[in-house]
Structures are given as structure tokens and as C-alpha cells.
Amino acid sequence: MIELSDKELLLRLSLGDEQAFKTLFDRYWKSLFTFVYRFTKNETETKDIIQDVFLYVWNNKDTIYVKDSLLPYLKTVARNNVMTAFRKDKIRLEGVDILVERIETYTASDDQLLYKEAKKTVDSELSKMHFNMRSCFQLSRFEDKSIREISKELQLSEQTVRNNISEALRRLRICIHHSSSINLYLLLAFMMFKS
Known part of the structure; x- marks a missing residue:
């Protein structure tokens, strides 16, 4: 399954294929960890957010659509989760200005x-x-x-x-x-x- 594209894996995932989900997880969790950790500076919080991201992917497997790579979608969900956690004061960041600066750094x-x-x-x-x-x-x-x-x-x-x-x-x-x-x-x- 490793050779399958994200689009093919998502199609299989939409049919409930757990192996496709595991392949996507293995493919992207490290990149996602690095990305989220830059915001949180906390390993535990980062792992929690990544878990929530992939839980979201599993729960919405029927509606997710990507053209090529799933990574931009995953980063979007992760950033949203970081902001939600920040608003709920679950993550202690140095301040809103730094959060905004970090987010703007990763524009694509x-x-x-x-x-x-x-x-x-x-x-x-x-x-x-x-x-x-x-x-x-x-x-x-x-x-x-x-x-x-x-x-x-x-x-x-x-x-x-x-x-x-x-x-x-x-x-x-x-x-x-x-x-x-x-x-x-x-x-x-x-x-x-x-x-």
C-alpha cells in the first residue's frame, strides 16, 4: 500500500480500509509532528493534537477530497486544532503575537x-x-x-x-x-x- 497515492488511499479509507488509514498515518505523522511542535513547543500537546487530527480524518473519511497530497489538508486541520486549544487555554504559548508570527511564517x-x-x-x-x-x-x-x-x-x-x-x-x-x-x-x- 505504500506505493499508492494519497488519493487512492483516501478512496480505500472511505470504504473503511484500516490499512489505508495506517499507511496515511505512517506517511505523514512525522511531518505533522514537526509542524505542530513549532506552535506548541510541547511534545505531549503536539501528540494530542496529531491524534485529534487523525481521529478527524477517520471520522470524516467519506467527505475528504484532495487532488494530490493530503499533507496541506492535515496541516490545516492541525492549525485549526492548535488555535482551538489555544482559545481554550490548553496550550500555553508565549502570546498571540508570537502565534500569529509563527502562523504567518508557514504561509503557502x-x-x-x-x-x-x-x-x-x-x-x-x-x-x-x-x-x-x-x-x-x-x-x-x-x-x-x-x-x-x-x-x-x-x-x-x-x-x-x-x-x-x-x-x-x-x-x-x-x-x-x-x-x-x-x-x-x-x-x-x-x-x-x-x-
């Missing part, structure tokens, strides 16, 4: 796709908001306009502008909470802490 072509998906999710959530709320948020976060400038442009009180931005952020936080995407989390963090 698949990250562009993930970023686009994250942006699409945020845009979708924004489209559900009423015009004033969406406009206040976009003018503030995407066009760097002050509360006063937005107030004049939209002919709303400054307090109404503040309330709309605050409510938009609250809704996006809820959206983040229901998503495990690291990129979505980072995108929202950027928007929340933007001056």
Missing part, C-alpha cells in the same frame, strides 16, 4: 485559498447585516474612517455608529466561535484591534 499556496475562504465567510456574515451596520463596519475597518467621518457620511449619530460597529463585531465573533478556521480568527482579530 493553500493558505491563500484558506484566507479567501475566511474572507468569504466574513463577507457572507456582513451581507446578513442591515445596511447601516454593514456600512459603519466597512467604513471603519476597511476604509479607516473615524467615527465622526462615518457619522457625517451616513448621517447617523456618532453613538449609533459606535453601536453598529460594536454589534457587527459581536456578530462576527459569534461567527468565529462556530468556525474552527485559524485564518478566520486572525482576520477578525485584525479587524477588532485595528485603530
Whole structure:
């Protein structure tokens, strides 16, 4: 089975072939360990996250699709699990800035796709908001306009502008909470802490 491609192994896995699962595990656990350890700096936490990643693969074997290599998919699941553990305070990292720096260090072509998906999710959530709320948020976060400038442009009180931005952020936080995407989390963090 070692000579089979990831795509062929995933097909066998979707049929419940445990040997295909073992082959994929043997093929990628070392690379995944190195990747996750760079975030956690903790061997036990790293092993737990890798176990969760492969458990996720087994539980979702019917829906996983890759063109060539499974590794980018595994790294995405692993990064999401790192961020989930970080949010739950299971992993003690040196700080959010260092986590963000580490994540940005490992950008690759698949990250562009993930970023686009994250942006699409945020845009979708924004489209559900009423015009004033969406406009206040976009003018503030995407066009760097002050509360006063937005107030004049939209002919709303400054307090109404503040309330709309605050409510938009609250809704996006809820959206983040229901998503495990690291990129979505980072995108929202950027928007929340933007001056």
C-alpha cells in the first residue's frame, strides 16, 4: 500500500480500509509532528493534537477530497486544532503575537485559498447585516474612517455608529466561535484591534 497515492488511499479509507488509514498515518505523522511542535513547543500537546487530527480524518473519511497530497489538508486541520486549544487555554504559548508570527511564517499556496475562504465567510456574515451596520463596519475597518467621518457620511449619530460597529463585531465573533478556521480568527482579530 505504500506505493499508492494519497488519493487512492483516501478512496480505500472511505470504504473503511484500516490499512489505508495506517499507511496515511505512517506517511505523514512525522511531518505533522514537526509542524505542530513549532506552535506548541510541547511534545505531549503536539501528540494530542496529531491524534485529534487523525481521529478527524477517520471520522470524516467519506467527505475528504484532495487532488494530490493530503499533507496541506492535515496541516490545516492541525492549525485549526492548535488555535482551538489555544482559545481554550490548553496550550500555553508565549502570546498571540508570537502565534500569529509563527502562523504567518508557514504561509503557502493553500493558505491563500484558506484566507479567501475566511474572507468569504466574513463577507457572507456582513451581507446578513442591515445596511447601516454593514456600512459603519466597512467604513471603519476597511476604509479607516473615524467615527465622526462615518457619522457625517451616513448621517447617523456618532453613538449609533459606535453601536453598529460594536454589534457587527459581536456578530462576527459569534461567527468565529462556530468556525474552527485559524485564518478566520486572525482576520477578525485584525479587524477588532485595528485603530
